[in-house]
Amino acid sequence: MRQVWSEDEFDQALQAAKRESLKSFGNDDMLVEKYLTSPRHVEVQVFCDQHDNAVYLADRDCSVQRRHQKVIEEAPAPNIAEETRRKMGETAVRAAKAIHYHGAGTVEFLLDVDGSFYFMEMNTRLQVEHPVTEMVTQQDLVEWQINVANGDALPLQQKDVLVTGHAFEARIYAEDTDNDFLPASGLLSNFSMPIENNYIRVDTGVTALDDISVFYDPMIAKLITWGENREQALAKMQSALSDCYISGVKTNLHFLYNLSVNPHFLSADLDTGFIEKHSDKLFNTSEDFQQTALLLHSIYSVLNRNEIFSSSYYSPWNDLDCLRLNQKNTQLQRVFMGGNTYDIAINTSPSKGKYSVRLSQEKVITVISARLDGDILQLDLSDKTMLCKVSESEEQYRFYTDDGAFITDKFTAISEEVNASNGVIAPLNGTVVSLIVKPNMRVSKGDVLMIVEAMKMEHSITAPDDGQVVSFHYASGDLVASGQLLLEFETF
Known part of the structure; x- marks a missing residue:
């Protein structure tokens, strides 16, 4: 996904998006769409069986994102007129039935400030954030999915779907929030999560002394809380985040906590640019x-x-x-x-x-x-x-x-850093996608030298000054670790 603000940016953005899409999905077809400047990301959970039954199970707000990936989600989506909520749910069901869909699906919309909503995509599966829907509907959606695949009818009709209370999910990642949320790796020396009960749920696949490697998604756990209303659910999330004890790798725990206590988040003043708008408070830079x-x-x-x-x-x-x-x-x-x-x-x-x-x-x-x-x-x-x-x-x-x-x-970090005075250091763990220039080719400051991919996103490695690349230390397809010398560079 790329934003294009001028004609000069179009070609480079298009090519980068096509490369990402082809590598991730095997298809580089592109859609050109109107860009909404302050939208919310609201999605609807739908289920369809093989007997022509279909329902929507509430909605979720997933507006708070970094690098177009969700950070914290909640259900139901706050501050939406009930008529708009109903229309979105019914539209999602019609979209699923139009393609004769069976099973669990998520229909995603962009909600504009005037209440207009636009179809974005349909994910034909349960989403990472499905637990918040389970918490407010008291339904086991994995069980639903298995039974529907077995040919069973849906257990509820639309009139029987009840939404009770409010729920949040925080995605706990191994990542460096101070370095553009780039993935982190290492050994989990300690891993302790809050005790689960009717109000707190923890979904995870790791334990202490597990290795968070560069080969997989850096998500460590999902922390889900429920309350009778949004305020109570959020208070439980704040408390639960402070009860998490993880060490050995960098995580986004403190960032999630800062989100949960931010006044604008407390008042549900949300849009997809939330993190950028409130970065001074979220990153504690003042x-x-x-x-x-x-x-x-x-x-x-x-x-x-x-x-x-x-x-x-x-x-x-x-x-x-x-x-x-x-x-x-x-x-x-x-x-x-x-x-x-x-x-x-x-x-x-x-x-x-x-x-x-x-x-x-x-x-x-x-x-x-x-x-x-x-x-x-x-x-x-x-x-x-x-x-x-x-x-x-x-x-x-x-x-x-x-x-x-x-x-x-507790102590200052002492490391044997690579001497980068005549080179460029890898800012993240990732895979080299391509080398854009050749050795001894003259380049200007800011020119793209190579592309490194991490978490389905391409990152451009640019020239630190006017000069030339003396040699590359990695080739296309190579894995690189954060802090390694990518290339030697000579400044003119």
Whole structure:
């Protein structure tokens, strides 16, 4: 899928889309369609049997996407007029019956801001997100599919289909959300999900010590929650995400949590450009977010250290408040976050329980009081009280608050990086599709040098400057790992 905004972009976009389609589906026929600037992605679950019966089982909103792939889905789709909802369901059934379809299917629509909806495609199978439909209809759709294939009639007519409550599904991926959501790989050193009950469901095929390889889809699990209404279902999703404990590979857990607490998501202000529109809040890139993360890390480290090592409250030898005669009680910390290093100074006042945290020369925050109760951290500031849940892995601290998930590293990443001063590094795991230029051919900065495919999407590797490719280290069809030297490049 490619967006074309000008005539000059058309040919290159068409060829890229045709290559992706041919490689993934064996067919490079293209459709040219009107582009809707702020649509929602709403789909309808349909079922048809061999006895001319057909029903639709509610609808789902799948608007929140990255790289045209769904991230979080919900059922039923919120903020839709009931008349529009009924028309979409009936249209989906008519489309399925028009081709004499049997079995489970998903008819997908683009819903425009004026309530108009447009057919996009029909997936002739159950979708990844079918559990949200199962949760709100209390029907086992896999059982339906098997029985229909066996020639049985549908167990319900349209008038018997009931939708109760609301459900969300979050797709937990091994991916680097800070690097364009590129797939990640590695060993799952820890994998623990929330306990399942009537409100929480977990679908997964992995366990701790499994390998997330470059050869398969990087989805680790699906987390599904149900509530009597959207607000309750979303609150359960927020809580369940904070109960997930995964380490060994990068995941999108913190990103999913940031989505779930985003004010625009809370109010169901959705469209397919949601992530791009609210990227500053979802990716925690602002200075305020960084300072909050440093504050939470520093106070938690102090309280957690005291809790671990202070075996006797009354013994001065076990007191870790850094008492110094005639000097301030100061603790120095080095915090690692996002590849950067921060030196923090914490002045403590044991008698008053106060902390003065110097994050930089210009920024000092006073914490009136702080308390750590298990994995719940509370900070009382002059203007507000912060309450967060702390999740700790071998590599990171995660702080889940009402404003989002804040992540800091326990240590700085030290790696033997490839010297890329005279070359181009692979930004992701993938497969080389084609080499666009030949060695010693003069190119300009930004020219496409080679194409690498990952997750059915092509990624262009471009020239870092004016110059020429000295040599390629990979050929078409080769697998490449993130961080490897793809080619040697000479700058003019």
